[in-house]
Amino acid sequence: MTGAAANALEFAFFVALWGSAVACMRSAIATGRTPQGTVGWVVFLFAAPYVAVPAFLVFGHRRYPGYVRARRALRAEIIALHGLVAPYKPARVADLAADGGRVRCFEALAGGPLAAGNAVSLLVDGEAAFAAVFAAIDGAQDYVLAQFYTIEDDAFGRAFAARLMAKARAGVRVHLLYDALGSRLPRRFLDDLADAGVAVRNFHAIRRSRGRLQVNFRNHRKIVVVDGRIGFTGGMNVGEAYIGRDPVLTPWRDTMVCLEGSAVQQLQFIFAEDWLWSSGETPALDWSSRPAGSAAALVLAPGPADYQETGSLYFVNAIGVAQRRIWIASAYFVPDIDVLAALKVAALRGVDVRLLVPEARDHWAVWLAAFAYFDEVRAAGVKVCRYDVGFMHQKVLLIDDDIASVGSVNLDNRSCRLNFEVTLIVSDAAFAAEVSRMLTEDFSRAPPYTTSLARQPRWLVRIGAPLARLMAPML
16 A cells, blocks of 8 residues: 555544544533533543544443334334223222322333232242242243343253243243343254244344444343233343352342232233334233232333433432332442432431442442442431342332332443333332331341441552443443
């Protein structure tokens, strides 16, 4: 290549790079959620465009590219799906005035009612949770819907797949939805499922052209529904680690819930929407609603295409309506500015605010980032407790003595803004008491964290925690 050609190629690359950087800056300015985040991206793009442009293409968007357009393209199918459900809408709890309006915001965020007539039970840790899930699958008569962020190709993952295949071979319709970013499943695993008659889909499969680089957006939901009668959700994925067989993070502390009653249709509606998105097909499901208990329940499913910041508002409302206590168990603690302020205000007005987070780590960056927030919330009166018996992965929230939530939503930016999540909100004193007993036992294994950041090792103070906090919007 001649010197002139090389110079021309270098100039073209320079123009393309800075053109891309300017385009990214415009996007950051137009869509940035906070001034701090916007300024951070603009400075990064200006100072180090070689690194920042690829990073912005992957991490910089606050909405799933093309998702809203694709949803509009599926408008007729989604309207039809709503039409299937409409005749069977569950009875709404009659009198919310006595509740003080505490669940009204949850209803608005969910786009559905707090439904009466449910039975809800806690499933503590993997052995109990998957024993119940497997029993429900084994008893399926019509269909099984299963959705997980992570399905491992290990002994437990294969046992899970074997159960699904056995039901499919017996004539039960089985739909399995997984996230390819969280599940590294070999072709053999998927082919075996398909050959047995399981309808299996990758959540991202047919929409990749709309967001090819967007590995940042993940379907983190965990849902199982059997025959439209019984449902499960919570924090557990499918793999050896989740039943306490990880050589490093055992024992694994996690929570799921078993749901029966009218709110099951809300849970399976979330699955049906995701299935429609991933396959273009609407599964044939039973939408009838049969009461099964006395608890009121609501399914809330935040996602990056929501017009509101649903995940953040879920936490802000829960913290804001608490009068006596708000206890939050989360595997990760990287709050945005609104949630951070809500936690501090609640503690300052005398609410018992407790955070249960893990001492052990499975992701370095989010583990480090949490240290940059601990001093700030503790100064306001928030009690931070670090679970030190194995790894704590549950996502549980308790408001006062009568509202509790169990699901997949962590108290971090990824869950609140980037992931597709789901949680079950239950308004029932008996269930809340059960959650309270469970968390009280967990707190007994979680010493209060009292060490200031300044007294931590120098590498943690000077580099790790502050740098990780700067990365908080993308963790």
